[in-house]
Amino acid sequence: MRLPCPHCGTRDIQEFTYLGDANVERPGASEMSEAAMMSYVYERDNPAGRQREYWHHSAGCRAWIVVTRDTRTHRIESAESAKPLVQN
Amino acid sequence: MRYSIFTLAAQTLKGHRGWKPVWRDASPRSEYDVIIVGGGGHGLATAYYLARQHGLSNIAVLEKGHIGSGNVGRNTTIIRSNYLLPGNTPFYEFSMKLWEGLEQDINYNAMVSQRGVLNLYHSDGQRDAYARRGNAMRLAGADAELLDRDQVRAMLPFLDYDNARFPIQGGLLQKRGGSVRHDAVAWGYARAADRRGVDIVQNCEVTGLMIDAEGIHGVETSRGPTRARKVALAVAGSSSRLAAMAGLRLPIESHVLQAFVSEGLKPLIDTVVTFGAGHFYVSQSDKGGLVFGGDIDGYNSYAQRGNLPVIEDVMESGMALWPALGRIRVLRHWGGIMDMSMDGSPIIDHTPVRGLYLNAGWCYGGFKATPASGWCFAHLIARDQSHPVAAAYRLDRFATGHLIDEKGVGAQPNLH
Numbered sequence: 314m315r316l317p318c319p320h321c322g323t324r325d326i327q328e329f330t331y332l333g334d335a336n337v338e339r340p341g342a343s344e345m346s347e348a349a350m351m352s353y354v355y356e357r358d359n360p361a362g363r364q365r366e367y368w369h370h371s372a373g374c375r376a377w378i379v380v381t382r383d384t385r386t387h388r389i390e391s392a393e394s395a396k397p398l399v400q401n
Numbered sequence: 402m403r404y405s406i407f408t409l410a411a412q413t414l415k416g417h418r419g420w421k422p423v424w425r426d427a428s429p430r431s432e433y434d435v436i437i438v439g440g441g442g443h444g445l446a447t448a449y450y451l452a453r454q455h456g457l458s459n460i461a462v463l464e465k466g467h468i469g470s471g472n473v474g475r476n477t478t479i480i481r482s483n484y485l486l487p488g489n490t491p492f493y494e495f496s497m498k499l500w501e502g503l504e505q506d507i508n509y510n511a512m513v514s515q516r517g518v519l520n521l522y523h524s525d526g527q528r529d530a531y532a533r534r535g536n537a538m539r540l541a542g543a544d545a546e547l548l549d550r551d552q553v554r555a556m557l558p559f560l561d562y563d564n565a566r567f568p569i570q571g572g573l574l575q576k577r578g579g580s581v582r583h584d585a586v587a588w589g590y591a592r593a594a595d596r597r598g599v600d601i602v603q604n605c606e607v608t609g610l611m612i613d614a615e616g617i618h619g620v621e622t623s624r625g626p627t628r629a630r631k632v633a634l635a636v637a638g639s640s641s642r643l644a645a646m647a648g649l650r651l652p653i654e655s656h657v658l659q660a661f662v663s664e665g666l667k668p669l670i671d672t673v674v675t676f677g678a679g680h681f682y683v684s685q686s687d688k689g690g691l692v693f694g695g696d697i698d699g700y701n702s703y704a705q706r707g708n709l710p711v712i713e714d715v716m717e718s719g720m721a722l723w724p725a726l727g728r729i730r731v732l733r734h735w736g737g738i739m740d741m742s743m744d745g746s747p748i749i750d751h752t753p754v755r756g757l758y759l760n761a762g763w764c765y766g767g768f769k770a771t772p773a774s775g776w777c778f779a780h781l782i783a784r785d786q787s788h789p790v791a792a793a794y795r796l797d798r799f800a801t802g803h804l805i806d807e808k809g810v811g812a813q814p815n816l817h
Contacts, residue, residue: 314708325710326708326710327710331699331700331815333654333701333813333814333815334654334701347800348800351799351800352650354743354799354812355652355743355799355812356650356651356652356799357641357650357651357652357653357654358641358645358650359641359642359651359653359654359655359701360641361639361641361642361655361703364701366700366701382700384655384701384702384703384704385703385704386704387702387704387708
């Protein structure tokens with residue numbers, strides 16, 4: 314598997330570190346509760362199919378990216394910088 | 402037909418033409434008392450113990466492919482009970498005891514071989530951690546021996562004891578550990594359950610769950626609907642997909658784990674040995690192939706195949722442990738999909754849906770747990786209360802904080 318880093322181009326998966334599902338969002342201060350935090354920390358959709366996920370280009374440009382990938386085939390649909398997504 | 406030396410002799414005289422199929426290829430009926438989804442080792446064991454221990458026989462095991470096509474036929478066949486934490490040790494030791502009596506119980510040769518499992522240590526700190534683990538095991542009734550370097554060398558003279566980076570200092574040995582022929586476990590449980598009236602339905606994929614406000618009433622399948630007031634999921638690898646049909650989100654990610662077999666060789670290694678400075682374990686099958694594996698690939702996957710970097714990593718660990726492996730050719734490798742739970746430990750529990758039970762989250766370690774998992778899941782389904790040795794495997798432990806985190810790495814499933 315190779316990932317298309319938006320900054321460096323296509324690179325081998327060994328350069329990257331996986332974090333997980335990018336749709337998981339930490340509850341904001343107003344919606345913070347034990348149940349919301351439990352869900353954020355532990356519960357995952359774990360889809361068989363399309364998933365948006367965080368990867369860190371740890372042995373490359375050291376940027377966080379969001380890759381859209383099919384978990385059944387490992388086919389990569391797209392990869393984008395995580396920075397604008399996280400800042401919103 | 403009961404298997405024995407006499408039936409074997411009789412069949413030999415008849416030219417082995419009288420053997421019957423080991424289980425009926427059942428078609429789904431319209432209604433059962435209990436439906437077990439998943440015809441792997443855990444599902445089949447659950448059906449068997451429901452019939453044997455709890456007197457139920459109107460049971461179906463629904464399998465989307467064929468029996469033994471999932472993880473029960475994809476693992477590296479190791480059994481052991483060398484766990485540290487109180488929630489785990491009694492459960493896995495109970496499983497070990499069931500392995501020890503399994504073949505007589507189900508009248509099937511599963512080739513249970515207690516050839517020992519040896520975990521090597523490479524530093525003083527690791528030795529101390531293994532001494533603690535060994536003590537925890539002995540307190541729970543399991544066996545454990547802490548070996549020094551010379552004792553390990555007497556067992557396995559060919560390892561790289563003077564590796565510059567990871568010299569072998571000794572190991573923690575569980576002599577009662579070993580390996581079991583995994584296919585025979587699936588077939589043996591299938592046959593034993595079938596003999597007690599359980600319907601084993603193959604090529605029958607569950608496509609939906611019939612749930613209303615009162616609870617579950619049955620399942621929709623690719624071979625039509627079938628009803629039951631109790632439905633039990635034993636579908637590790639696909640637990641999240643089935644649970645999603647009930648509106649549940651589980652503390653589980655699905656990851657691919659690869660395993661490897663070498664070409665057939667003369668007897669080389671008569672135990673199971675694990676490298677303590679990386680993730681690598683190896684044993685030798687009765688056909689002569691070395692069976693080995695290492696880490697999961699580390700990203701969510703349902704593909705049942707992995708990527709090359711992990712293969713390279715496993716081979717490197719193997720070479721660091723046992724340099725002669727470099728002369729051996731790998732014959733095949735494959736992948737299986739693991740339920741990686743958020744604390745690295747399994748779940749055997751009710752779900753919030755009345756009548757729906759969950760057996761999931763086995764991470765790498767499901768095979769060794771097969772008998773106890775089936776036993777405890779059957780107990781839960783029949784009596785609606787957890788078996789004492791599986792009482793810690795609750796689904797709500799993630800909310801209450803009673804995690805069972807053997808590795809202590811937290812909610813990062815690819816690190817467990």
